[in-house]
Amino acid sequence: MNELLIKNACVIDPLRGINAETMDIAIRDGRIVEEVSGAAEVIDAHGALTLPGGIDSHTHICGTKVNFGRYMSPEDMRAGRTPRRGPLHATSGYSVPTTYGNSYRYSVMGYTTLLEGAMAPLEARHTHEEFTYTPLQDTMANVLFDGNWGVMEAIRDGDIKRVAAIIAWTLRAVKGFGVKLTNPGGTEAWQWGKNVSCIRDPVPYFEVTPAEIIRSVVEANELLHLPHSVHLHCNNLGTPGNYTCTLGSLGLIPDLNRKRQTLYATHVQFHAYGGSGWRDFCSKSEPIARFVNMRPQIVMDMGQVMFGKTTTMTADGPMEFNLYRLHHDKWSNHDVELETGSGIIPVIYRRKNLVNSIMWAIGLELALLTKSPWQCLLTTDNPNGAPFVRYPEIIALLMSKRYRDAEFATVHPDTAARVPLPAIERELDWYEIAVMTRAGQAKALGIQDLGKGHLGPGAEADIAIYPLRIDEVDPSTDYRKVIEAFGRTEYTIKRGRVVARRGECLVDGSNATFWVRPKVSDAYDMGKDPDFIEKFDRYYTVRMRNYPVQEEYLNRNRCIETEAAI
Amino acid sequence: MIVKDAVCPFCGCLCDDIEVEVEGNRVVAVANACELGTTKFMCEERLKGPILRDGDGWKEITYDEAIRYAADTLLSAERPLLYGWSGTHGEAQCVGVHMAELIRGVIDNTSSVCHGPSILAIQEVGHPGCTLGVVKNRADLVIYWGSNPIDAHPRHLSRYTRYADGFFLENAFRDRKVIVVDIRRTQTANIADEFVQIKPGGDYAVLSALRAIVQGKTETIPRTVAGVTREQLVRVANLCKGAKFGAVYFGVGLTMTRGKYKNIRNAIELVSELSRHTKFTISAMRGHYNVYGSNEVNTWMTGYPFGIDFSRGIAFYNPGETTAVDILARKECDAALIVGSDPAAHFPRRCLEHLADIPVIQIDPYPNATTAFCNVQIPVAVTGIDAVGTAYRMDGVPIRTRRVLSTDYPSDEEVLLRMYTLMQGAR
Numbered sequence: 001m002n003e004l005l006i007k008n009a010c011v012i013d014p015l016r017g018i019n020a021e022t023m024d025i026a027i028r029d030g031r032i033v034e035e036v037s038g039a040a041e042v043i044d045a046h047g048a049l050t051l052p053g054g055i056d057s058h059t060h061i062c063g064t065k066v067n068f069g070r071y072m073s074p075e076d077m078r079a080g081r082t083p084r085r086g087p088l089h090a091t092s093g094y095s096v097p098t099t100y101g102n103s104y105r106y107s108v109m110g111y112t113t114l115l116e117g118a119m120a121p122l123e124a125r126h127t128h129e130e131f132t133y134t135p136l137q138d139t140m141a142n143v144l145f146d147g148n149w150g151v152m153e154a155i156r157d158g159d160i161k162r163v164a165a166i167i168a169w170t171l172r173a174v175k176g177f178g179v180k181l182t183n184p185g186g187t188e189a190w191q192w193g194k195n196v197s198c199i200r201d202p203v204p205y206f207e208v209t210p211a212e213i214i215r216s217v218v219e220a221n222e223l224l225h226l227p228h229s230v231h232l233h234c235n236n237l238g239t240p241g242n243y244t245c246t247l248g249s250l251g252l253i254p255d256l257n258r259k260r261q262t263l264y265a266t267h268v269q270f271h272a273y274g275g276s277g278w279r280d281f282c283s284k285s286e287p288i289a290r291f292v293n294m295r296p297q298i299v300m301d302m303g304q305v306m307f308g309k310t311t312t313m314t315a316d317g318p319m320e321f322n323l324y325r326l327h328h329d330k331w332s333n334h335d336v337e338l339e340t341g342s343g344i345i346p347v348i349y350r351r352k353n354l355v356n357s358i359m360w361a362i363g364l365e366l367a368l369l370t371k372s373p374w375q376c377l378l379t380t381d382n383p384n385g386a387p388f389v390r391y392p393e394i395i396a397l398l399m400s401k402r403y404r405d406a407e408f409a410t411v412h413p414d415t416a417a418r419v420p421l422p423a424i425e426r427e428l429d430w431y432e433i434a435v436m437t438r439a440g441q442a443k444a445l446g447i448q449d450l451g452k453g454h455l456g457p458g459a460e461a462d463i464a465i466y467p468l469r470i471d472e473v474d475p476s477t478d479y480r481k482v483i484e485a486f487g488r489t490e491y492t493i494k495r496g497r498v499v500a501r502r503g504e505c506l507v508d509g510s511n512a513t514f515w516v517r518p519k520v521s522d523a524y525d526m527g528k529d530p531d532f533i534e535k536f537d538r539y540y541t542v543r544m545r546n547y548p549v550q551e552e553y554l555n556r557n558r559c560i561e562t563e564a565a566i
Numbered sequence: 567m568i569v570k571d572a573v574c575p576f577c578g579c580l581c582d583d584i585e586v587e588v589e590g591n592r593v594v595a596v597a598n599a600c601e602l603g604t605t606k607f608m609c610e611e612r613l614k615g616p617i618l619r620d621g622d623g624w625k626e627i628t629y630d631e632a633i634r635y636a637a638d639t640l641l642s643a644e645r646p647l648l649y650g651w652s653g654t655h656g657e658a659q660c661v662g663v664h665m666a667e668l669i670r671g672v673i674d675n676t677s678s679v680c681h682g683p684s685i686l687a688i689q690e691v692g693h694p695g696c697t698l699g700v701v702k703n704r705a706d707l708v709i710y711w712g713s714n715p716i717d718a719h720p721r722h723l724s725r726y727t728r729y730a731d732g733f734f735l736e737n738a739f740r741d742r743k744v745i746v747v748d749i750r751r752t753q754t755a756n757i758a759d760e761f762v763q764i765k766p767g768g769d770y771a772v773l774s775a776l777r778a779i780v781q782g783k784t785e786t787i788p789r790t791v792a793g794v795t796r797e798q799l800v801r802v803a804n805l806c807k808g809a810k811f812g813a814v815y816f817g818v819g820l821t822m823t824r825g826k827y828k829n830i831r832n833a834i835e836l837v838s839e840l841s842r843h844t845k846f847t848i849s850a851m852r853g854h855y856n857v858y859g860s861n862e863v864n865t866w867m868t869g870y871p872f873g874i875d876f877s878r879g880i881a882f883y884n885p886g887e888t889t890a891v892d893i894l895a896r897k898e899c900d901a902a903l904i905v906g907s908d909p910a911a912h913f914p915r916r917c918l919e920h921l922a923d924i925p926v927i928q929i930d931p932y933p934n935a936t937t938a939f940c941n942v943q944i945p946v947a948v949t950g951i952d953a954v955g956t957a958y959r960m961d962g963v964p965i966r967t968r969r970v971l972s973t974d975y976p977s978d979e980e981v982l983l984r985m986y987t988l989m990q991g992a993r
Contacts, residue, residue: 062866064962070865072688074883077869083879084667092869092881099866122697125964129656129956130866191700192810193845205734321841330692331838334962335847337699344692539733541699541725543571546582546965 003028003040004496006463009050010470012431014439015454019431020470022047027461030495034457043498047469048490051434052453053112053462055441058231058266058301059382060313061102062116062130062139064123065334065342069096069311069383072332073346076311087508095310095346095383099133103509105389107136107500110464110489113452115445116141117231117266117381118182118315120336122542124174128513128553135509136492136499138452138462138558140445142231143176144315144340145217147188149539150532152206155216161524161566164220168518168564169526171226173548175515177560178228178445179221182315183235184213187341195318198235198245199252210235215252218263222256224518225562227446229257229299231264237319240275243284247291255297260446267303267381269363281355282418283362289369292376299444300370301379304363304394305356306386309348314384317341338539349386354418357411359385361419367398368426373435374443392486395437398428399475399482430470447514450560461496464489512556518564573967574603575653575950577719578852578960579698579726586970593951593970600720606951607970612931613945632944633981636903636927637988639941643901643925645877646671649890652854653906653930655955655967658978659856659863662905663874665986668993670876672899675860676853676907677872678889683821684850685861685871686885687830694837696813696847697961698726703733704845707809709745711833712769712819713851716753722815722851728757743805747772748819762802767824768792772799773832779803780839807843814848821850852960854907856949859958894920904928905978910935929981947975955979 004027011023026036060066070077070093079094080101091101106114114134119127119141131139145151145167154162167179185196185203192204199211214232221230234249236242246268253263265271274284292298314320317333320343324331327347335341349356363385370376378395382388397404401424408415408422416422428436442453451459468485475482492500499507526532536544551557572584586607587595596604616632617624627635640646648666651659652675666673677685701708708727715722723729728744735741746758747769755761764772768791775791778784780803787796806812814837820829833848840846852858861871868874870883873890886892890909893899894917901924910918911934918939926940931948947953950967952975958964976984 067862067866068693068962070869071685071861071871072692074689074870077881077883081869081880084876085879089664090667090868090876090879090881098869098881101869122699122963125956125966126862126958126962129964133660133867191696191704191845193841324692324838325842330690331694332688332692333694333696333841333847335696335700337697337703341696538731539699539703541697541702542963542965543582545571546573550966552966 001029002496003036005036005040005042006050007042007044008047009045009465010047011050011455012434013052013455014431014435015442015448016456025455025463027496030461031451032455032457032459032461043491045465049430049466049468049470051110051464052438052455053464053492053494054110055113055438055453056111056379056382056388057115057377057441057445058117058379059114059388060117061114062099062134063119063127065313065344066096067126067130068332068334069313069344070098072330072344073311088505095387099130103134103136104505107492107505108488108503109391109486110466110492111137112462112492112494113138115177118142118144118180119174119176120144120340120342121170121174122336122339124176125549125553128175128549131511131513132555135511136494136505138512138514140177140514142178142180143171143174144180144182146181146184146186146315147340149338150535151217152188152203152208152213155208155212156206160216160219161223163216164223164564164566165520165524165526167220168224168520168524172517175513175549175554177515178226178231179217180231181214181217182233182340183237183319185210186235186318187315190318190341191335196235199248211252214249218253218256223566224564226516226518227560229261229264231266233266233314233316234271237270237316238323240273240277240281242271242273243288246271246288250291250295250298253297260443261299262297264444265298265300267379267384268300268366269303269305269359269385272362272366278355281358283358283365283420285362285365285369286420289366293371299375299377300366301377302363302367303379303381304385305349305359306380306390306393307349307351307356307360308386309346310383310386311344311346312384313342313344315340315342317343319343320345323347337541351411354412354414357415358418360411361415361421364397364404365419365421365424367436368424373428373432374440376436377440377444378436392483395433395486396475396479396482399433400479401425401427402477403479427476461493463493465491510555512558513554514558514560516560516562518562520564520566524566569968569970571968572970573950573957573965574599575855575948575957575967576603576606577855578858579719579721580855580957580959580965581721581725582965588970591971602720611933613933613943616942616944619941629944629976632942633984634988635942636944637985639901639925639927640669640903641989641992645899647890647893647899647902648673649902649909650905650907651675651860652857654978655856655949655953655957656859656863657955658905658982659860660867661979661982661986663864663867665982665989666874667876668986668989670879672875672888672893673864674873674890675864676857677861678885679891679912680818680853680857681821681850682872682885682889683827684830686827687834691831691834693834694841694847695849695961697963698959701813701847702726702730704811705813706735706741707743707745707805707812709747709812709814710754711747711814711816712823713815713817714748714752714754715851718817719851745802745805760802760805762794762798765793769820769823769829770825770832773829773836775799776803777836777839780807780836780843806840806846809844812840812844812846815851816848817851849961856957858960858962859956859964862958891917900924902926904936904940906930908934908936910939929978931975944981945975946981947973947977949978953977
């Protein structure tokens with residue numbers, strides 16, 4: 001029996017409505033309990049800010065495209081390296097760190113759970129292999145269905161149950177957690193070098209539209225009773241004027257789930273652009289935020305851009321090619337048969353660049369204009385907007401108008417005429433930050449009942465204690481202290497064990513992988529469906545029996561079974 | 567007993583539709599595999615147990631003794647080299663990386679003598695590629711450049727290109743054009759619709775000429791480029807631009823000839839240029855069945871695909887300095903671990919002279935040319951035959967191999983883990 005008692009913790013635990021109460025937290029065998037024996041090890045938090053472990057609900061840390069980002073970028077690997085030390089392995093990389101690099105740096109910031117935003121089913125085994133070497137966080141992966149032939153054919157045939165059945169079979173086969181649509185239809189069109197411009201463009205050959213894909217997959221997702229909603233990367237990312245496309249996509253979504261949102265719209269900053277071209281490019285955060293404020297069925301994440309060098313990587317292959325034509329740096333692309341694709345290019349976001357400055361402002365605006373923090377979560381779409389190590393700065397920007405103004409003074413001078421940011425007075429408080437970095441994620445992912453994102457009895461003892469007393473620090477003026485504190489926990493506790501302390505990781509951990517197995521009736525078991533099997537055999541280059549990811553690839557196997565309505 | 571959907575552990579095609587017939591724990595027949603794969607499945611010339619060099623002969627030793635010897639040798643080395651890795655499964659490669667890190671060694675894989683230059687080119691300009699099934703289902707134009715799949719990747723043509731059915735091709739054989747570019751008329755050239763014969767060393771110039779034509783600068787092209795006529799170059803460029811989906815597959819004929827990584831860079835830039843007109847992709851014809859996996863494992867664990875030097879604790883990468891051939895040629899390394907490869911059959915003489923002077927441990931199921939250079943050889947189970955593990959196909963698709971025989975041989979991973987555990991105890 002392993003016991004730990006954290007005393008004098010200033011706890012903010014939004015899922016339980018706890019806002020800055022000083023309390024003790026008792027832990028036994030990795031879970032939070034009512035009380036522990038006198039023999040428990042004691043940590044005195046001395047009133048420091050104590051939150052549930054951070055959860056990143058959209059990050060790119062493991063898998064084929066992430067690894068290719070490393071593979072093609074020795075310059076990025078050189079930009080961040082640490083030696084082997086004690087139980088810690090060597091790390092490399094700044095914007096796309098090695099798996100250990102990701103894990104250690106997230107842990108030092110208090111993050112204990114990560115969702116890989118995009119996993120191509122055919123290459124899922126790779127993602128799971130990298131998860132194994134991401135030792136200090138629990139992991140889960142969204143599975144890409146944007147260009148799935150079987151799904152598109154079923155949609156064309158008007159058979160939503162078959163869409164659900166294919167999703168169920170695939171999630172189970174690849175040990176995936178959620179359903180991801182990246183530029184739905186566009187990734188298939190890109191395998192012909194084409195794209196879809198918005199939600200009404202038909203996909204070549206399949207003759208379904210992105211709107212139909214989004215609607216059908218959302219319905220199918222709810223038929224399967226998946227913990228998470230559909231996770232959407234809208235069409236038309238990164239183009240001036242794309243906000244109308246984004247509003248059109250969000251407008252497709254009915255409110256189908258009482259426990260959580262029906263759609264998770266990711267990195268919305270990249271989808272909130274006005275203007276007819278780069279010359280009149282401007283922020284359209286206001287109409288987007290207004291729209292989301294009226295629709296509880298939508299949760300988004302920021303996709304904040306921070307200035308500096310990073311690597312962009314997404315399943316949205318055509319978008320990356322367009323970026324490549326703007327940047328003229330190196331470009332990688334990787335289309336995946338019958339399923340999806342991906343693209344990668346390095347970028348530098350510059351303060352002196354007007355478009356980049358506007359992008360920076362838009363992310364912050366979305367967070368500040370969305371009334372409920374539960375509906376706009378903090379991300380950079382790591383590493384697309386910036387590497388996750390920039391999160392503390394984003395927290396400080398959201399909490400301090402003064403910091404925003406100071407930064408705003410350094411960006412392109414024409415920015416003020418294109419964005420509402422300077423007029424926004426709102427400063428987020430500690431509670432709202434706690435929602436946007438852990439509680440909101442747990443709710444949106446539907447994992448709070450598994451003991452994630454809160455500190456109630458029975459919860460997993462994933463805890464971050466930050467070296468900061470909220471009664472002593474005024475974030476509005478002391479924003480440097482906020483950045484410092486969120487960059488380096490006093491203690492990061494994972495499954496009841498201290499894994500990082502004051503910027504140093506202490507142990508080699510062992511993560512758990514969460515995945516979903518929807519239980520469907522025999523009639524909807526695609527593993528027995530002759531048409532599905534025949535198409536698989538004819539058009540995939542991997543045998544159907546060799547496709548599923550074996551349980552050997554799951555370190556700590558956390559299977560979530562759902563009772564599907566098919 | 568017939569094992570279906572077995573995975574062939576020979577070349578980078580990683581065919582996973584093999585049927586292996588087993589009787590009395592021996593492979594008696596192999597269906598679907600090419601000659602290379604069949605030979606590998608049928609091969610029985612394995613080492614029985616670990617052997618230690620003893621004067622001019624060999625002495626049989628136990629696994630415990632061999633593993634202890636290997637661990638001690640590497641622990642006492644100042645600059646150990648851990649080389650090979652392409653002929654084993656990913657789980658073993660991961661242990662290899664941890665081991666290199668622990669003993670501050672250099673870990674390198676066979677890419678440094680095959681597609682290393684391709685990787686350098688990708689690090690300069692990126693890599694527009696795709697999985698093999700995308701080509702199979704869509705490509706109406708396939709170009710083999712400096713590669714001869716009929717000999718080296720026999721089923722590449724039948725599974726993915728020339729003879730493969732494809733979803734979007736009504737009659738794949740008729741509708742798909744194949745161009746072969748090489749310095750000699752290979753067997754693959756004989757089944758091509760168009761053969762472009764280049765004078766040795768002329769690849770870079772021909773690629774540049776094609777890029778110029780694609781960019782609309784045909785008038786700048788001389789009458790012949792490296793032995794190829796302007797007419798043919800224009801014809802090839804037009805075939806490329808007119809294709810709905812084009813795929814280039816290049817081999818070491820482009821990678822390891824004059825120009826090396828600059829050839830690959832030029833080829834990738836041609837494909838990037840063509841991508842402005844139509845859909846085009848390019849990929850390397852990787853050799854060993856899991857050489858790409860070794861690059862992948864190294865990359866997620868260290869940040870670099872090959873040639874990683876841990877001597878200063880951090881992962882340091884400088885191909886040409888931290889690659890096996892260079893470290894051996896400079897006589898830097900003082901002990902070597904060879905896993906799943908046969909450097910003695912491929913390395914320059916100078917490297918082998920040094921290899922003969924230092925203690926060498928080889929982990930490999932078969933006696934090979936490197937056996938003659940090693941002090942200890944530890945036989946292991948063969949991944950895909952009597953060991954299970956992960957391999958990455960040439961296009962990055964990871965597949966778990968199947969076990970078709972059960973033997974008492976330990977896997978590479980087991981042997982390496984036991985070595986690593988001993989080393990951890992000592993450090």
